[in-house]
Amino acid sequence: MTAPVPIPRFDTISDYHRYWSVCVPVLSINPRFLHIALDLCNTCNLRCSFCYLSLPAFRGKAIFLTAESIHRHLQHLLPFTRRLCLSCGYEPLASPHFTEILSSLAPYHIPQLDLVTNATLLSEDKIEAIIKNGVQTLRFSLDAADKTTYESMRHGACFETVIANIKRLAVRKKELGSRTPSLAMIVVLMQSTLHQLKDLVDLAKELGVASITMQHLIPFPGLHMEAQVITEKDAAPYDALIGPLHEYAQKNRIFLSAPNPFHPNPPRLDGWLLPLRSRASRLCQAIVNAQMNPSQNMQDITYGIINHGLRLVRRAYCPAHPFCRNPFNYIIMTPEGRAKACPYLDDAWLKVFDSGMPLTSVFLGDEYQALRQIMMDGGPHPAPCLKCPDCQLLNTKKRI
Numbered sequence: 001m002t003a004p005v006p007i008p009r010f011d012t013i014s015d016y017h018r019y020w021s022v023c024v025p026v027l028s029i030n031p032r033f034l035h036i037a038l039d040l041c042n043t044c045n046l047r048c049s050f051c052y053l054s055l056p057a058f059r060g061k062a063i064f065l066t067a068e069s070i071h072r073h074l075q076h077l078l079p080f081t082r083r084l085c086l087s088c089g090y091e092p093l094a095s096p097h098f099t100e101i102l103s104s105l106a107p108y109h110i111p112q113l114d115l116v117t118n119a120t121l122l123s124e125d126k127i128e129a130i131i132k133n134g135v136q137t138l139r140f141s142l143d144a145a146d147k148t149t150y151e152s153m154r155h156g157a158c159f160e161t162v163i164a165n166i167k168r169l170a171v172r173k174k175e176l177g178s179r180t181p182s183l184a185m186i187v188v189l190m191q192s193t194l195h196q197l198k199d200l201v202d203l204a205k206e207l208g209v210a211s212i213t214m215q216h217l218i219p220f221p222g223l224h225m226e227a228q229v230i231t232e233k234d235a236a237p238y239d240a241l242i243g244p245l246h247e248y249a250q251k252n253r254i255f256l257s258a259p260n261p262f263h264p265n266p267p268r269l270d271g272w273l274l275p276l277r278s279r280a281s282r283l284c285q286a287i288v289n290a291q292m293n294p295s296q297n298m299q300d301i302t303y304g305i306i307n308h309g310l311r312l313v314r315r316a317y318c319p320a321h322p323f324c325r326n327p328f329n330y331i332i333m334t335p336e337g338r339a340k341a342c343p344y345l346d347d348a349w350l351k352v353f354d355s356g357m358p359l360t361s362v363f364l365g366d367e368y369q370a371l372r373q374i375m376m377d378g379g380p381h382p383a384p385c386l387k388c389p390d391c392q393l394l395n396t397k398k399r400i
Ligand code: SF4
Pocket: 044, 045, 046, 047, 048, 051, 052, 053, 054, 089, 090, 091, 118
């Protein structure tokens, strides 16, 4: 067995990127390679029945990041950022600094600036800031198509307010002649909403939603939501529902992503064609929408062609074992000053940083380096990696 080769350390992000894209091609050669998930605050105006924020233990003193503190932490990383997602586990619109933060991010021209929200606090000034400062996708949570069911889960929310807010955003987009942000609906699947998924697609169509993402409820300990989880015992109704639902969404020109059936049928020809058709339609949508500025768009196409052309050569320089790329291009940052490479890693892999510290030193620092070394060596992995829901998918050999 050969001894592990220590990976090099770097002082700047551009040197780091050059090494991991050219010498060891883990990353694309596009200098916009980072994905940052940033919580603007550590609070939320709702107390959803399935969310850990319903538990008193998670209600601490509210902390709100300011535009100035974000600039201090991220100024050297934002020019390399491809995707910035505002919110990871809290409500970004609860921040009193929201509009100021958005304006301060605009000069960085981040290709994918996304917002995840419960849409209850979408006031007129926030809508204006979202459209004018280049938010590309607004992902909002709506798990039920009727008021009673929705409000019984989303404690503190008003169904009519959410619908009115989303409609107001769509009207303002039209008035300003803006294609963005595109609207994406996030749905947590539960026993109590399973019967109204088709109604949700109808509601999405009425609201001008481009895509719906459905995900299973993961019960948080202490919230007693286990009975709401859709499990193998619901395979028959769930499997019977989900195929036709995909067809219905497609007929309504909505891209639907939902958990696979528990017992999928053997693939048929149209089963193979469906994903291809949906990929092609997403590609066309991306070209038509041209959500990035033209030079960014051109740059992406150029780097895409170069990466594709070099694929065979580049594969030879990557480890043969499957490994995860998150430690190479992903940062989650919380307002309490914590950073880590993915949501699944526990405190042992969390870097606590102080308010004056740029995140570059965290990204190029010890914890990230140790994780990258493990990925390059093929182990020994931290415990969360061994039961990671994404791990088996992240085979860089297939993805470069
Ligand atoms: S809206 Fe989101 S962050 Fe707020 S309580 Fe509900 S699930 Fe939690």
